Amino acid sequence: MNSRWLTASLAAALSGIVGLTALPALAGDIAAVRPIxxxxxxxxxxxxxxxxxTGANTPYSNIYAIDLNNNTFLPDTPVRLRGDDDKASMAxxxxxxxxxxxxxxxxxxxxDHPGEIVAFNPLSEVGTDPHALSYRVHASQPTVGEPNTLTLEELDEGAPAACKDQVQTIKGFRLKMTQINGAKQDKVVYEDGHVPASRRCPTGYRLGGVVTYQIPGGAVVQIALVLVMNPSSEGSDGRWLAVPIKP
Known part of the structure; x- marks a missing residue:
C-alpha cells in the first residue's frame, strides 16, 4: 500500500480537530480523545x-495501541510527541x-474497523453523572438490545513519595456493570490492584465514554474511555485510559 495514501487516510480518519477558544487565566489542559x-x-x-x-503552551499527541487479550501495549507504542515551543504546529x-x-x-x-462511540460524557457536560454511563452496544434505530450500565468507583491510596508535595492521597478506580442487556447485575469488570506510576498523582476520574466493535460472526468488544485527572500548576490536567470491558 502506498505510504503517502496511508498517511492521507490516517489524517482524514483523525481529522475534526475542535477549534480552541479562549481559556481562563488558570486552567489545566484536558486532552481530546479520538478512537483510531x-x-x-x-x-x-x-x-x-x-x-x-498547560504552561508551556506546546501541542502534543499521544497514540496508544492496546493488545486487548492481555491489556498491554503493542511493541513500539505508546508514541508520545510534543512540540518544542508554542510555535509548533498541532497538525x-x-x-x-x-x-x-x-x-x-x-x-x-x-x-477498516473504526467501531462505534456508543456513549460519551465529556468534562464540559453539565448535569450528568461523571461516574456512570448507560448505553446500548449498537447505535441503531429502531434500537437493538437492552441497555448496559457501567459505573466507576474511586479508590483511595496513600500517595507515593513523588506525589507528597502535591497530594496526600491518590485515587485508583474500579469499574462495575450494574446492568447487562437490561438485567440488573453487580459485576466488577476492572479494578486497580495498585495505581501505576505512569498515572502520576491521580486525584480523580471521569467515565468519559464507551467504544464498541462487533466482531464479524462473534462477540461485541467494549472499551471504556476513562479520563484521569492530575494536579497541575494551573488547575487539573486530564489524560485518557482505554480499559477493556469483559462482562
Missing part, C-alpha cells in the same frame, strides 16, 4: 489523545505520531 480503530478479530484497539500542554505533531504508527494501522487494518 480495532483489528478485524477485535484483539487490538488504538486511540489518540492530543491537546496543548505537524499529530502527523508525526500518525506516521510512527502507520505500519501498525495498516497491518492490523484498524481504519
Amino acid at each position: 480503530g480495532f483489528s478485524g478479530d477485535g484483539s487490538v484497539f488504538a486511540f489518540e489523545e492530543y491537546g496543548v500542554q 505537524a505533531i499529530r502527523k508525526q505520531t500518525m506516521d510512527q504508527v502507520a505500519k501498525i494501522v495498516q497491518d492490523r487494518g484498524l481504519l
Whole structure:
C-alpha cells in the first residue's frame, strides 16, 4: 500500500480537530480523545489523545495501541510527541505520531474497523453523572438490545513519595456493570490492584465514554474511555485510559 495514501487516510480518519477558544487565566489542559480503530478479530484497539500542554503552551499527541487479550501495549507504542515551543504546529505533531504508527494501522487494518462511540460524557457536560454511563452496544434505530450500565468507583491510596508535595492521597478506580442487556447485575469488570506510576498523582476520574466493535460472526468488544485527572500548576490536567470491558 502506498505510504503517502496511508498517511492521507490516517489524517482524514483523525481529522475534526475542535477549534480552541479562549481559556481562563488558570486552567489545566484536558486532552481530546479520538478512537483510531480495532483489528478485524477485535484483539487490538488504538486511540489518540492530543491537546496543548498547560504552561508551556506546546501541542502534543499521544497514540496508544492496546493488545486487548492481555491489556498491554503493542511493541513500539505508546508514541508520545510534543512540540518544542508554542510555535509548533498541532497538525505537524499529530502527523508525526500518525506516521510512527502507520505500519501498525495498516497491518492490523484498524481504519477498516473504526467501531462505534456508543456513549460519551465529556468534562464540559453539565448535569450528568461523571461516574456512570448507560448505553446500548449498537447505535441503531429502531434500537437493538437492552441497555448496559457501567459505573466507576474511586479508590483511595496513600500517595507515593513523588506525589507528597502535591497530594496526600491518590485515587485508583474500579469499574462495575450494574446492568447487562437490561438485567440488573453487580459485576466488577476492572479494578486497580495498585495505581501505576505512569498515572502520576491521580486525584480523580471521569467515565468519559464507551467504544464498541462487533466482531464479524462473534462477540461485541467494549472499551471504556476513562479520563484521569492530575494536579497541575494551573488547575487539573486530564489524560485518557482505554480499559477493556469483559462482562
